[in-house]
Amino acid sequence: MNSKTLPYLLLAPATIFLVVFFLWPFLQIAWLAFSTDGGFTMQHFQTMASNWKFWPTFWNTVILAAVVVPLQLVMALAMAQVVAKLKSTRNTVLYIFTIPLGLSDLAAGIIWLAIFEQSGFLNSMLVGLGIVEKPILFLGYQNLWVIFIAVILAELWRATAIVMVILVSGMGLIPKEYYEAAEVFGAGPWKRFVKVTLPMLRPSIQTALILRTIAAFEVFAVVVALGGTTLPVLVGETFNWQFALNDRNVAAAFALVILAISIAATLVFLRVLRTPKGATL
Amino acid sequence: MAEILIKGVAKSFGSFTALHSIDLTIADQEFMVLLGASGCGKTTLLRIIAGLESPTQGEVWIGGKRVDQLPPRERGIAMVFQNYAVFPHLTVYENIAFGLRMKKLPQAEVDTRVKRTAELMHIEQLLKRYSGQLSGGQRQRVAVARALAMEPDVILMDEPLSNLDALLRLEMRAELKGVLANSKTTTIYVTHDQVEAMSLADRISVMNGGHIVQAASPVEVYRNPAARFVGSFIGNPPMNFLPATRNGDGRYHVAGIALDGPSQGGAKLEFAIRPEDLTIAAGGLKATARVIEPLGAHTLVTSEVDGKLFRAVLDSDLKVAPGDELSLVPKPDRVRWFDLETSKAVN
Structure with missing residues (x-):
């Protein structure tokens, strides 16, 4: 098999899945939101935003x-x-x-x-x-x-x-080792949490x-x-x-x-x- | 002034005893190397001094203060880790400043110290970088600078050069020695590399199986090993050993020749000689050459004496081929003797 096509073939199932079940419904929703009788409109957004709720x-x-x-x-x-x-x-x-x-x-x-x-x-x-x-x-x-x-x-x-x-x-x-270094260089438990855990997390x-x-x-x-x-x-x-x-x-x-x-x-x-x-x- | 006193320090992990009652005194500003094979307890001892591990027994004193119950940050120490532990989320500048900021030093002081130590370690042009943008050698320099910036009483180093390539290690070794000599701190340096230990140390503590076998100057450790282990561990190639039995006249029989030996000591001893302390002359040990390795300055001859492996470092002009019979005469003042039972040196 051609080594250039192999990566695309391997990506194909996931791509097809995403297109069919995510991209296509998304486009349908977007179309629904922006269209009326086949033309573009902002009317639905106006209806939505003008509702008191x-x-x-x-x-x-x-x-x-x-x-x-x-x-x-x-x-x-x-x-x-x-x-x-x-x-x-x-x-x-x-x-x-x-x-x-x-x-x-x-x-x-x-x-x-x-x-x-x-x-x-x-x-x-x-x-x-x-x-x-x-x-x-x-x-x-x-x-x-x-x-x-x-x-x-x-x-x-x-x-x-x-x-x-x-x-x-x-x-x-x-x-x-990062905790040990912090400990040796003067950091108590709270400082270790703030200076090591949080940034590294x-x-x-x-x-x-x-x-x-x-x-x-x-x-x-x-x-x-x-x-x-x-x-x-x-x-x-x-x-x-x-x-x-x-x-x-x-x-x-x-x-x-x-x-x-x-x-x-x-x-x-x-x-x-x-x-x-x-x-x- | 930071003399370090280690009194009867022992450490067990479950049923495994990593350290057996260690006693050691390290003088102020001394460069002490803990040397041993992996698993000998050298890193455990260092970590106990650092406070990252607590001893099962015993006391640690730094600068006249008992510290074994104190957290690391209250011990006046700084440490260089084997994997550098340079914080990846901080710039080089902030890494070096880390300990100073923890001490809440004023910014001007932090800045002065960071710049001075960065210059000392030749990393002043890297201050804005992150550790991900540094090479191993540069990270190592940051780790050392971070320790020096603390101006600590004691610097602890855990195999700091072992992750560097050979050439860089050589370069850093010489540099470390210079920098640490000027810094007036007491240094404890853990390594398994005997060449590193010999070249850096004021004194070497040779460790084996959780004991300190000998603590002495590098030359002393090399010339007068206190135990068979030291002779066999230090020196490349290591010491040669042959069994010796006492003769009637106070001399010792070693592989067919008679040698002057210690007047005291048991009837069963071990004769030991370093490979470079042998010369070719008549009336010596009968050796059969097996492998000849010309090393330029010398030729390393691996031979057999009395069926035992025996190495000699000889002049490279010597013409010798595998299978040749050699007569190797040990230099009398370099011969050492060890008790066969206790493995200790006998004089």
Whole structure:
């Protein structure tokens, strides 16, 4: 076989897969969002943006991501430090930490619903302990911030472990000698973390942040389980326009908005957390 | 002033004993080399002095202060690592400045020290680079500069030249010796390379199996090995050994000839001679030449004496072929004797 064609042949299956299942649907969505009766239009975007729910939806999604992702990074760093320090119990702890990853996001949402709903665990406990006289309606539309907090808790519980897994593997790549050098040259535990672990973990942090932020923009099932449509988010609205309002064009416009903020966030992380030339291991 | 005192330091890893009660004193500003084969405990001892490993037993004193319970940063030491450990995410400048920044020195002082040590190590033109853009030799220079910038009482070096190629190693060795002599620090240097040890050290501690077998000046270690191991480990080619038995008249029988030996000592000794301390003359040890290796200045003759391997470094004018019979006479003042049971030197 010609050695020049071999690389392309090897790349072909993945390329075909990507074209058929990613590029083609993407082009279809883009076409839907920008077209009407075969011509170009911005009408669907106008419909989307002029709807009273659009901006609350947009900001709910962005703020949720802006709160959840940094918290997850901090927690995951702490968890990864713990796991990295362990010896014999390392794997056990790692498995326990990653159990929530095995659940679908809807299941995770329902678990937290079981805690927060009116007949849920939290209310039973509060009533049982005599702290409150009758169950409180936590997740009502009057208490938007409680739904917000519940979603944040559920997301933290559900998806922090994926960040941790990435960071744990990144920490494993940092040679021990750098810590020893830092120790000899005067760095205590905190300084070692700041001056050695964090900068050398930068590529892993970058990967984790990109993955988690994109996923956070796509938050849906947890929000639906805990808040229904009381706390609208972008994917929820996409779903709504597609299936409840039967307007595929506006739904496609929503999808493109999610894509746009995902790309924007990715570019920011790529830029801010880039590694200078020559500064790699 | 930083004299280092090591008192009864022992280290075990589980059931394996890496160090057996080491006692060693290293004088202020002395260049001490810990020399031994891999697994002899030399790196473990260095790491215990550094504080990267804690001893199972014993005490470490630096400059009159007991330090074995202190973290590395409170011991007044700096270290050069085998794999350099130059931080990849920092520039050369920030690498050298690392320890100074940890000490919170004012920027002006940091700058002066970084520039001075960089100049000393000839890397002043690399200060803005990252370690990924440096060669192994340059990284090594950064690692040394980082240690020197601390102006420490003690510099610890863990096989610092072993990752460099042969030519660079030779160059760095000479440079290190000059730089460290001027820096007025006490230096402990770990290596398995005896030539490096001989050329750098004020004193060499030869280690074997977790013991210090001999701690003495390079020439002393070479000329008067305290134990058979030292003679066989140091010198290339190493010492020759032959069994010796005491005669009635206080002389010793060695491979068919009689030699003057120590008046004390057991009946069973080992005769030892360095290959270069042999001359060709009548009445010597009967040797059958096996391999002839002309090395230019000398010719290395590997022969057999009494069925035992025996090497001689002879004048390269000598005409000798494999199979030739030679008579090798040892220089009397260079002959050494070792007790066959304890392996210790007997005088």
